[in-house]
Amino acid sequence: xxxxxxxxxxxxxxxxxxxxxxxxxxxxxxxxxxxxxxxxxxxxxxxxxxxxxxxxxxxxxxxxxxxxxxxxxxxxxxxxxxxxxxxxxxxxxxxxxx
Amino acid sequence: xxxxxxxxxxxxxxxxxxxxxxxxxxxxxxxxxxxxxxxxxxxxxxxxxxxxxxxxxxxxxxxxxxxxxxxxxxxxxxxxxxxxxxxxxxxxxxxxxxxxxxxxxxxxxxxxxxxxxxxxxxxxxxxxxxxxxxxxxxxxxxxxxxxxxxxxxxxxxxxxxxxxxxxxxxxxxxxxxxxxxxxxxxxxxxxxxxxxxxxxxxxxxxxxxxxxxxxxxxxxxxxxxxxxxxxxxxxxxxxxxxxxxxxxxxxxxxxxxxxxxxxxxxxxxxxxxxxxxxxxxxxxxxxxxxxxxxxxxxxxxxxxxxxxxxxxxxxxxxxxxxxxxxxxxxxxxxxxxxxxxxxxxxxxxxxxxxxxxxxxxxxxxxxxxxxxxxxxxxxxxxxxxxxxxxxxxxxxxxxxxxxxxxxxxxxxxxxxxxxxxxxxxxxxxxxxxxxxxxxxxxxxxxxxxxxxxxxxxxxxxx
Numbered sequence: 105x106x107x108x109x110x111x112x113x114x115x116x117x118x119x120x121x122x123x124x125x126x127x128x129x130x131x132x133x134x135x136x137x138x139x140x141x142x143x144x145x146x147x148x149x150x151x152x153x154x155x156x157x158x159x160x161x162x163x164x165x166x167x168x169x170x171x172x173x174x175x176x177x178x179x180x181x182x183x184x185x186x187x188x189x190x191x192x193x194x195x196x197x198x199x200x201x202x
Numbered sequence: 203x204x205x206x207x208x209x210x211x212x213x214x215x216x217x218x219x220x221x222x223x224x225x226x227x228x229x230x231x232x233x234x235x236x237x238x239x240x241x242x243x244x245x246x247x248x249x250x251x252x253x254x255x256x257x258x259x260x261x262x263x264x265x266x267x268x269x270x271x272x273x274x275x276x277x278x279x280x281x282x283x284x285x286x287x288x289x290x291x292x293x294x295x296x297x298x299x300x301x302x303x304x305x306x307x308x309x310x311x312x313x314x315x316x317x318x319x320x321x322x323x324x325x326x327x328x329x330x331x332x333x334x335x336x337x338x339x340x341x342x343x344x345x346x347x348x349x350x351x352x353x354x355x356x357x358x359x360x361x362x363x364x365x366x367x368x369x370x371x372x373x374x375x376x377x378x379x380x381x382x383x384x385x386x387x388x389x390x391x392x393x394x395x396x397x398x399x400x401x402x403x404x405x406x407x408x409x410x411x412x413x414x415x416x417x418x419x420x421x422x423x424x425x426x427x428x429x430x431x432x433x434x435x436x437x438x439x440x441x442x443x444x445x446x447x448x449x450x451x452x453x454x455x456x457x458x459x460x461x462x463x464x465x466x467x468x469x470x471x472x473x474x475x476x477x478x479x480x481x482x483x484x485x486x487x488x489x490x491x492x493x494x495x496x497x498x499x500x501x502x503x504x505x506x507x508x509x510x511x512x513x514x515x516x517x518x519x520x521x522x523x524x525x526x527x528x529x530x531x532x533x534x535x536x537x538x539x540x541x542x543x544x545x546x547x548x549x550x551x552x553x554x555x556x557x558x559x560x561x562x563x564x565x566x567x568x569x570x571x572x573x574x575x576x577x578x579x580x581x582x583x584x585x586x587x588x589x590x591x592x593x594x595x596x597x598x599x600x601x602x603x604x605x606x607x608x609x610x611x612x613x614x615x616x617x618x619x620x621x622x623x624x625x626x627x628x629x630x631x632x633x634x635x636x637x638x639x640x641x642x643x644x645x646x647x648x649x650x651x652x653x654x655x656x657x658x659x660x661x662x663x664x
Contacts, residue, residue, distance in 0.1 A: 109432055109440055116441040119220060120448030126227045129545055129570050132453060132552030135226050136289050136420060138236055139449040142219050143296040145243065145442040146427045148250045149434050150299050153306040154265055155256035159313050162306035167261040169302040172295040174269020175276060180292060181240040182277025183285075187556055188233040190282075194564040 134187045141180025147173035204252055211249025212438040218242025219442060223449075229565055246438055282560045283517060286549040287347035290416055293423045294340040296446075300426040301333030301393070307433055308389060318383045322433060327376045329429035330389075331396050335372075336422045338400025343415055346404070347549055353409035361406060368399045407468070410514070410591070412549045414457040414468045421450025453551050460545035460571075462597075462608040490626065493644035495653065498620050499660030502528075505582035507538045509574065511611055512554045513547050515588015515624070515650055522561035524654035525587060529563065531661050541567055542574045542611050544592035575612045584616035586637075588623070588650050594635045603633055619643040622650045 127135050150173050153166030218238050225235020256262070280288045304326050311318050318326065345351040375392035379385055407415050428443025430436070458465060502508060510529065516522060529539040541563065543554045555568055569577075578584060586593055593613040596603040613619055614637050621638060623645060637643055646653050 109435070109437065112437050113428060113432075113440050113444055116216075116444035117448055120223075120445040121452065123220060123224050123227075124445070124449045124452050127223075128227065128229075129456075129543070129552060130555045130565055130568060131226050131229060131232060133285060133289075133550060133556045134232065134236075134552070135223075135449060136416075136453070136551065137285075137292075138223065138226060138239070139420065139424070139446045140289065140292045140296060141236075142222075142239065142243070142442050143424060143427050143446040144299075145215075145219075145246060145438060146296060146299040146303065146430055148246060148436060149303040149430050149439060150265070151247070151250050151262055152253060152255055152434065153303050154261045155253075155258050156310075157258040159306075159310040161313070162310045163258075163261055165302040165306040165309070167265045169299040169306070170262060170265025171269045171272065172302075173299040174266050175273030176292050176295045176299070177243055178270050178273030179276035180273075181236065181243070182274070183280065183288070184236050185233060186277070187282070187285075187559070188229070188236060190556070190559040190562075191229045191232070191565045192559070192562070193230065194566050196564070 131188075131191070134184055134191075137180055137184040137187060141177055141184055144173045144177035144180055147177060204254070208249045208252055211245040215242035215246035215249075216438055216441045218245075219445060223445060282556055283520060284348070285556060286412065286416065286553065287344045289550060290340045290344035290347055290419075293416070293419055294337055294344065297333045297336035297340065297419075297423040297426055300423070300430045301330050301337060303430055304329040304333065304433060305393070312384070312386060320380055320383065323380045323383045325429050325432035327380055327392070329426050329433055330393055331372060331376055332422045332426040332429065334393050334396035335400040335403070336419050336426060338397040339404045339415070339419050340400075340423075342401050342404040343407075343412060343419065346407075346409065347412060355408040356405045361402075365399070365402050368395060368402065371395050372399055409549060410546070411461075411468050413546050413551050413553075414454055414461070414463075414465070416550050417450050417453035417457055418465065419450070421447045421454060424448070424450055457546055457551060460609060462605070490638055491641075491644050493620065493646050495646065495656040496660055498644065498646050499657050500664060501583055501618060501620065502532060502537075502585070502657065503535060503661045503664040505532070505537050507540070507577070507581045508532055508583045508585055509578060509581045509613075509616065510539060510541045511547075511584060511586045511589050511593060511613055512541065512543065512558065513587065513589025513592060514549060514553075515590075515622075517548055517553065517557055517588070519588060519650035521587065521651040521654055522557045522563075524651050524658065526558070526561040526563050528654055528658050528661070529567075531658060535661070539567065540569055540574060540577070542569055542571065542578075542613075544571055544589070544611055547589060547592055571609060571611055578612040578615040581616040582618065584613040584619045586613055586619065586621040586623075587654075590623075590635055591633065593637055594633065595637055596633060596635070600636075605633060613637060614640060614642075617642065621645050622653050623647060624649065 150169035222235045222239025225231045346353045372395045379388045424446030431439030597605045597608040597610045
């Protein structure tokens, strides 16, 4: 752990706070789904644990972690897209093929 | 060269993640932005696979395939009404991944005879503690939302003392393993204790408080990924974890504000238990006026402005499509229909908006509490569908009421109020609602979907 990582953490938290506090309540559920999908990035750590062949236990734990993280990424991005597709403005619904 | 490529893929992914979340400030741009974030994720994964330390791809390939097989149905086939428990379950998964990676790191070092440094143990400790609490808590939350477990608060005497003791135990083990990194018993007991603490923390929390709890657990799982980043020295985990953590944190604050309650009150208050109802006004001596479908239909058919207030009852009755049909019918007759969405209506932040969007209600008809509250004065009818506490005037004028001070939708300012409700049971908070006894209010009892279908047929005949 070094100081540089702490910098990254503080700045990222700051950016996250600024960006996310502007998301309207209308999209709070898609926001939760989206951040869930993005948190699937823990796959990066899981891949290293599953593929380093350093230790049998670590490989198995990493394998389970890869499954969990991948299903979050795939499921998370799909469901976010499915939800966002449903949000239409009044002009969209009139023009759309319904 | 290879390392530069990896770092470049992480940088690109981070930028696309932030832009993706930024796009969520506008519904018309959101979809595109999130698709770009998904591309960013792909870059990060490919980048990671180039890593030197990865030598064996068999388990990875198997895990990726199984993950896709589980993830696809979770994304594509889960119905919108099941979204709260789906979100809770995905938090379980992300916290589980973080926890397992942490255990794997610790086990690898101990097995190789290396004693982890104290600072590294600090990161690993945070990762595993927050991760396990989130796993325990979100499993219970998902079970309650799916109604496999009772959605009522589960309480027993001395509960807060027991929870407090376990929490102190978790902290004690956490500190002990940082000071003595080689003490495996402390490290592994901390995992068990954190899991139990997570479970016990959510057991006493009732269904209507779920928005706060899910948001709070979301921020824990974000912080757990963040700690993973510190533990394995990976910057993109730190960045994504902070974004996730910030989002959960903001949402929990917004939700608590919308209920006028502190985190501690939500977590340790066990709202809705017997004690909470004491001091609320009783309904003795007050009468409600019930209305027939025909009369309600006439009121709605001739209204200039109808404001619909959806609540969890609408989700339970799956009435969102019928609501949209009713709204279109009123609009066709020349009336105006707006939807007033309270921040904590439903079981998670934004629950009502998603259900109404699914039913094809255009989002420019959905209004937040602050936007619409001044318009109730000129509304002819406030149509309350399966909502209760969020329209209870006691929040404004009864200091003894447990929900006193909670911001509410001003349904009582409308010229008339029609309440669609199953029966006269009190709301989640166990409090009588004066609005139902008001002389301008009429109650339309029955299943919301059946009542709405009846209203639609009647309005067509008016």
